[in-house]
Amino acid sequence: MSEPAATERGTIGSPADAAAAAASPTGSPGAAGEAARRVRRHDPVPLAAAIGITVAGGLILAAMNGSYLGLTVTTGVGYAVVTVGMVLQLGYAKQLAFSQSVFMGVGAYGVGVLETKYGFNSLESLLAVIALAAVASLLIGAVVTRAPGLALALATLLLPLFIYQLATYSSYLGSFSGIDGVLPFWSGPDYESTLVRTGLISVLLLGLAAGLVLRVMRSGVGLQLMAMAEDERLGESLGVSLRQRRLEVFVVGSVLAAVGGAVLASAQGLVTPDVLSESAQITLLLMLFVAGRKSVAGAIIGAIVIEYLTTSTSFISTNLGIIEGIVLLVVLLVEPDGVAGAVDRLLGRRTDRWAASLRSWSAGRFRAGGGGNGARNAA
Amino acid sequence: MSSGAAALEVENVSVSYGKFVAVESVTFSVGAGECVAVIGPNGHGKSSMVTAVAGLVRRGGTVRVFGQTLPAGSSRAAVQAGLVLVPERRHLYPALTTRDNIMLGSYSRTRRLRARQAWDDVAGVIDMFPELARLLDQKAGTLSGGQQQMVALARAMAAQPKILLLDEPCLGLAEAVARRVYDWLGSMTATDMTILLVEENPAHAVLVADRVVRMYKGLVERPEGSAA
Amino acid sequence: MPGTQPDDVPAGGPGTSGPATGTVPVVLACYDVTKSYGGVVAVDSVSLEVPRRGLFGLCGFNGAGKSTLFNLLAGSVRADSGSVRIDGRDATGWSAMRRARSGVARTWQTVRLAHGRTAVDNVAAACLRDPGQWMLGSLWKPQAAPARERAWAALESLGVGDLGGRLVDGMTLEAQRLTELARALVSEPTVLLADEPASGLSAAQRTVLAEALTAISKDRAVVVVEHDLDMLTSISEHMWAMVEGRLAYSGDVETFRSSPVYAGLRGIERA
Amino acid sequence: MSQFLNLLAAGLTSGAIYGIFGACLAVWFRVCNVLNLAVGDFAMLGAIGTARLVQTDHLPFAAGIVVDLAAIGLIAWIFDRLVLHFALDRGAGAHGIVSVFFYTFGLSLILEGAAKAIFGTDVYAAPAIWSGPALAIADFHVQRAGVLVIALAIVSGLALWAYLRFTVSGRAASACGESVLGSRIVGIDSGLFRRRIFIVTAVLAALFGIVESPLTGFTYLSGPTISLIGVVAAGFAAFRRPGRAVVAGLAIGVAEAMLGGYVSTTYNDVLLYAALFGIIILRPEVLGLSAEPA
Numbered sequence A: 001m002s003e004p005a006a007t008e009r010g011t012i013g014s015p016a017d018a019a020a021a022a023a024s025p026t027g028s029p030g031a032a033g034e035a036a037r038r039v040r041r042h043d044p045v046p047l048a049a050a051i052g053i054t055v056a057g058g059l060i061l062a063a064m065n066g067s068y069l070g071l072t073v074t075t076g077v078g079y080a081v082v083t084v085g086m087v088l089q090l091g092y093a094k095q096l097a098f099s100q101s102v103f104m105g106v107g108a109y110g111v112g113v114l115e116t117k118y119g120f121n122s123l124e125s126l127l128a129v130i131a132l133a134a135v136a137s138l139l140i141g142a143v144v145t146r147a148p149g150l151a152l153a154l155a156t157l158l159l160p161l162f163i164y165q166l167a168t169y170s171s172y173l174g175s176f177s178g179i180d181g182v183l184p185f186w187s188g189p190d191y192e193s194t195l196v197r198t199g200l201i202s203v204l205l206l207g208l209a210a211g212l213v214l215r216v217m218r219s220g221v222g223l224q225l226m227a228m229a230e231d232e233r234l235g236e237s238l239g240v241s242l243r244q245r246r247l248e249v250f251v252v253g254s255v256l257a258a259v260g261g262a263v264l265a266s267a268q269g270l271v272t273p274d275v276l277s278e279s280a281q282i283t284l285l286l287m288l289f290v291a292g293r294k295s296v297a298g299a300i301i302g303a304i305v306i307e308y309l310t311t312s313t314s315f316i317s318t319n320l321g322i323i324e325g326i327v328l329l330v331v332l333l334v335e336p337d338g339v340a341g342a343v344d345r346l347l348g349r350r351t352d353r354w355a356a357s358l359r360s361w362s363a364g365r366f367r368a369g370g371g372g373n374g375a376r377n378a379a
Numbered sequence B: 001m002s003s004g005a006a007a008l009e010v011e012n013v014s015v016s017y018g019k020f021v022a023v024e025s026v027t028f029s030v031g032a033g034e035c036v037a038v039i040g041p042n043g044h045g046k047s048s049m050v051t052a053v054a055g056l057v058r059r060g061g062t063v064r065v066f067g068q069t070l071p072a073g074s075s076r077a078a079v080q081a082g083l084v085l086v087p088e089r090r091h092l093y094p095a096l097t098t099r100d101n102i103m104l105g106s107y108s109r110t111r112r113l114r115a116r117q118a119w120d121d122v123a124g125v126i127d128m129f130p131e132l133a134r135l136l137d138q139k140a141g142t143l144s145g146g147q148q149q150m151v152a153l154a155r156a157m158a159a160q161p162k163i164l165l166l167d168e169p170c171l172g173l174a175e176a177v178a179r180r181v182y183d184w185l186g187s188m189t190a191t192d193m194t195i196l197l198v199e200e201n202p203a204h205a206v207l208v209a210d211r212v213v214r215m216y217k218g219l220v221e222r223p224e225g226s227a228a
Numbered sequence C: 001m002p003g004t005q006p007d008d009v010p011a012g013g014p015g016t017s018g019p020a021t022g023t024v025p026v027v028l029a030c031y032d033v034t035k036s037y038g039g040v041v042a043v044d045s046v047s048l049e050v051p052r053r054g055l056f057g058l059c060g061f062n063g064a065g066k067s068t069l070f071n072l073l074a075g076s077v078r079a080d081s082g083s084v085r086i087d088g089r090d091a092t093g094w095s096a097m098r099r100a101r102s103g104v105a106r107t108w109q110t111v112r113l114a115h116g117r118t119a120v121d122n123v124a125a126a127c128l129r130d131p132g133q134w135m136l137g138s139l140w141k142p143q144a145a146p147a148r149e150r151a152w153a154a155l156e157s158l159g160v161g162d163l164g165g166r167l168v169d170g171m172t173l174e175a176q177r178l179t180e181l182a183r184a185l186v187s188e189p190t191v192l193l194a195d196e197p198a199s200g201l202s203a204a205q206r207t208v209l210a211e212a213l214t215a216i217s218k219d220r221a222v223v224v225v226e227h228d229l230d231m232l233t234s235i236s237e238h239m240w241a242m243v244e245g246r247l248a249y250s251g252d253v254e255t256f257r258s259s260p261v262y263a264g265l266r267g268i269e270r271a
Numbered sequence D: 001m002s003q004f005l006n007l008l009a010a011g012l013t014s015g016a017i018y019g020i021f022g023a024c025l026a027v028w029f030r031v032c033n034v035l036n037l038a039v040g041d042f043a044m045l046g047a048i049g050t051a052r053l054v055q056t057d058h059l060p061f062a063a064g065i066v067v068d069l070a071a072i073g074l075i076a077w078i079f080d081r082l083v084l085h086f087a088l089d090r091g092a093g094a095h096g097i098v099s100v101f102f103y104t105f106g107l108s109l110i111l112e113g114a115a116k117a118i119f120g121t122d123v124y125a126a127p128a129i130w131s132g133p134a135l136a137i138a139d140f141h142v143q144r145a146g147v148l149v150i151a152l153a154i155v156s157g158l159a160l161w162a163y164l165r166f167t168v169s170g171r172a173a174s175a176c177g178e179s180v181l182g183s184r185i186v187g188i189d190s191g192l193f194r195r196r197i198f199i200v201t202a203v204l205a206a207l208f209g210i211v212e213s214p215l216t217g218f219t220y221l222s223g224p225t226i227s228l229i230g231v232v233a234a235g236f237a238a239f240r241r242p243g244r245a246v247v248a249g250l251a252i253g254v255a256e257a258m259l260g261g262y263v264s265t266t267y268n269d270v271l272l273y274a275a276l277f278g279i280i281i282l283r284p285e286v287l288g289l290s291a292e293p294a
Helices: A002-007 A009-013 A016-023 A029-037 A045-064 A068-092 A100-118 A122-144 A149-169 A191-217 A220-230 A232-237 A242-268 A278-291 A296-312 A314-318 A320-334 A338-346 A354-362 B046-053 B075-080 B098-106 B115-128 B130-135 B145-158 B175-189 B202-208 C066-074 C096-101 C119-124 C144-157 C173-185 C203-216 C229-235 C253-257 C260-266 D002-032 D039-055 D061-089 D097-119 D144-166 D168-178 D180-185 D190-216 D223-235 D242-263 D268-282
Strands: B006-017 B020-031 B035-039 B060-065 B083-086 B163-167 B194-198 B211-216 C026-037 C040-051 C054-060 C081-086 C104-107 C191-195 C221-225 C238-243 C246-251 D135-137 D140-142
Touching: A045 A068, A045 A191, A045 A296, A068 A100, A068 A191, A068 A220, A068 A242, A068 A278, A068 A296, A100 A122, A100 A149, A100 A242, A100 A278, A122 A149, A122 A242, A122 D268, A149 A278, A149 D097, A149 D223, A149 D268, A191 A220, A191 A242, A191 A296, A220 A232, A220 A242, A220 C119, A220 C144, A232 A242, A232 C096, A278 A296, A278 A320, A278 A338, A278 D097, A296 A314, A296 A338, A314 A320, A320 D061, A320 D097, B006 B046, B006 B194, B020 B046, B020 B194, B035 B046, B035 B175, B035 B202, B046 B083, B046 B163, B046 B194, B075 B083, B075 D180, B083 B145, B083 D180, B098 B115, B098 B130, B098 B145, B098 D168, B115 B130, B115 B145, B115 D168, B130 B145, B145 B175, B175 B194, B175 B202, B175 C260, B194 B202, B202 B211, C026 C066, C040 C066, C040 C081, C040 C221, C040 C246, C054 C066, C054 C229, C066 C096, C066 C104, C066 C191, C066 C221, C096 C104, C104 C173, C119 C144, C119 C173, C144 C173, C173 C191, C173 C203, C203 C221, C203 C229, C229 C253, C229 C260, C238 C253, C238 C260, C246 C253, C246 C260, C253 C260, D002 D039, D002 D140, D002 D144, D002 D168, D002 D190, D002 D223, D002 D242, D039 D061, D039 D097, D039 D190, D039 D223, D061 D097, D061 D190, D097 D223, D140 D144, D144 D168, D144 D190, D144 D242, D168 D180, D168 D190, D180 D190, D223 D242, D223 D268, D242 D268
Parallel strands: B035 B194, B035 B211, B083 B163, B163 B194, C054 C221, C054 C238, C104 C191, C191 C221
Antiparallel strands: B006 B020, B006 B060, C026 C040, C026 C081, C238 C246, D135 D140
16 A cells, blocks of 8 residues: 555655755654654653652752742742643643632632631641642633633633632631641751751642643643644544543643642631732743743743742833843744744744745635635735 | 736845745745746745735845845735735634635725624625625635635735735645636636745646746746746 | 436435445444534535545535535534534534544644644544543553654655654645645544645646545545645545535446536536 | 712712723724723723823813824824725735734734833823812712713714614614625625724724723723623624614723722622623623524
8 A cells, every 4th residue: 555655755755855854853753753763662751750859849948948039939839830730731732721720729728727727737727728729720610611712712801800809808718817727748847947848849730730731741642632733623633632631631730739838828828818819820821931831841831930020029020021022022022932942943942933824825725705804815 | 917017026045044034045035927937846935935025024136026126024015915815825814704804804904993884895706706795794714615715815805916826736635626716716816916926836836827936945947937 | 506406416315315235334424514604604405425435526616615614514614404423423513622532633724733743743633542531640641752753654664754753844735735635644533524635736746645535445434625626536436526515426426527517617618 | 879889889980981882892893893991091092181182282172182182093094095995905914813802912913012112111190171179969978080081982873873773874883894705795895884984993992091090090901801801791782783782881981980989999890790790601692692593
């Protein structure tokens, strides 16, 4: 069966070959094909990432020795757990849900309430919060993920608005002042050591989160997510259960957001309604987009660096909005895959994005304006 | 067909997307009233060349219409000079009615404010495509592929072109519909319309073309004068 | 359209249209399916049966309802009335996902590939051994490596094994179409519904595609929608033709060539 | 009864604001498939800018309005030239669903940050255009500014609807959103339409901010919430129909007021948002987004 096609190989490659070969650092197609054909059975990346993050993060926090900077980094790690979940949810699966700040609040308020009102210890409360977030996101997700893309976005944009108000009205949740006295993950003899130990646990949680997300993205399920993110009807026709995958992605994103919230509360020792607010959601989105919405490493670095910049430098924290806005626009215009995309490009791992427009033109399929959504000129 | 003064002159036109050169340097001309077909395999720059001539993508080189040089990258100037493109895959406005789709063809020269009046100016176009008369109030997106192609042609005619550029007008059409398109094209060659036709299938092209230009790897391979 | 009364339809069975199946079992069938969009009837009580093996052509004018019929068969659109059977089971209420898992694969008129990914990843997405695996399960049984191996094999069987590691974005249209074909075949479907697979391809490329389609129809059913009647009639064993939402012809290729529907599609006036 | 009427008047006033923002969003989305999440911030700048020009810089009220609106038009123009032009005309940067939300989201952040830096965190209100006590008919009271807002909303909603419905220019604008290439081949400059309508809707939103501000006052943070309700109102009009967006906005406003009057003054917003959330999730078809693909 391969015989007839083999003789026609010349017509298959034709002119885009030149572009692909020029753009692709892997060199000649034949050699690249042979090399890539050796499918690796075991994927070491997720485990290596998990261990690497835990060890490197632990060493860094230990070196900071409970200083104010250490607190900032630990808080950043909390945000990073959330943004790592967002890489899977928004970046990879393209699920337009803006509910992460709400689940961050579930995590933070969850540990706060359980520890201050019901005497849970920090491990119990963390596990309880994970279970709570899983159940809550299953229930909410079962309803929410049925809605088509833009409706989901619209609905989840409203969610932070009224959950925030509910929290501020609720005396049970401490109204505007929130809940004080959240336990650290692992207390030590003094403040500094407590902070370092809590930081170590936080970094471990981040490592686990990153490993989990990488493992999912690089698995067969990840391939299914890739197909359905490109085109839901395509995914369906390949036997992907859209409902199941949407729900799973929503739950993973939400549970990681809750874990991140628990880290924040434990590091700071308190919860305020701010974690639930729109501005928290905005900060999360910035952390994700600036560093690269498809890159786990980018999301972690983005979260920690932005958290550091917003808390440590007075110039930036006073002019936060303008700077965030400008940075976001520059990133979107110049390098949509964020800093991680720029790094990839510098290292030559990314092909020229013009290859995409070339393909559109040569295949003559610039979007036929079906419905007009996203109808744009390919040039 | 007489090929007197050149209606369309294309000189050293090049198109690139980033590092990739889609059209290297193309030079040819089309005489007034002539019908020239550009043939060649897919992905060798035919569409890029013709969309560049129509001012839709950035290009290098010169395009002259009846001696007047067109500014690069301005489709509006091209339309006003009488150069109108019927693009591959038609690019209609699916949520607008057939009537509006055709009426907007006259956009660059209409001085009317109200859509109804602007329509009255171009209603005559429908005579050329009688099958569209009963579809005027239907949304263009709900039409069949063949009907959509007719709307695309009618929209181009509403612009009162002097030079018509057609990019793969029969792609994805049933054979009888393709025949209908080519019958219409044949009737247009009998007028003084200048036509530049991009066609992947040489058998179709020779039905109407006075002359064939072949593009290969972004270059015009060998301009040949073959009578149809 | 002259002479296309439903009476012209040679029926393969009572109330159905399909090749004289004999002992070959039917894998995919629809009975009296109807679908209308806002008053316009796209598919009008069409019945047909697809046997286990062979290549079957479906032709008709643009807007005759061919793509809608494919959507109804593959489950991406629900019929207003009528029933669909897959392997003898009633599949009328099945989702597109369930039909795909039951062996109905399809391609579309326009290329649908995940951008920025390699051909092999695109193909591998279609061939997980356990497509309904829970996301948690993918943590200890990731499935990706065996799926990629099958994807390489599928690409090689179509003679485009060297494309596997390349990004789909830079490929030619033909390479993209062959990647899509590999993706449709890699799940070992019992039926392949190919919607205008040759659209936009040159004559030489069509030949390659036609040979590939013929080869894969040796051990499964392949239904091809195509406007190129020369190509379609040369590779098909059986032809269906749709006119204005109805099945206007069902029969062998020779009879089709002399039928009024064929003349109409070719734009030939009948004597 | 009079309570009902008073609530209705209050609801229509805030609803008019939501509705007109929804209309501004819808008409622009129709042209370029981008949601203007900064529409509330333009209103905020209109109100605060005018208040500042009149109260601190002692400009005459009319001059203050003109200067302020001109400045806002200029901001919109600059944003379009610097960002949207490259993103949408030149094909640079992020594509697809990202461009629907995030460019204007960035603008919104910048405008809020700038307003905070320039005007501080105080509450501002522009002077009333039509000053005087509330109009009263028996027990029924309605603020003069409210009457102006409702009237202006209805007039501009009708104007936008008629523009799209009857004029060649309106059809051309719709064509841009349907197919950029399709509009360019007939000589429609899609970038020009996007820019013009962006500026017009920004200035319109600012005008509404000025007219409405005597009622509620504005701070630098007032923008996002109104934008969001505007997005929801536009959402109920499939993001494309300004006339329907005004109606949806009025309905949301009335619902909010009624919830506040008859159910709970504390939880009225919570209930409103929850109800909108429920409608969107449970009956997404009311949005008119999920049309069957052709």
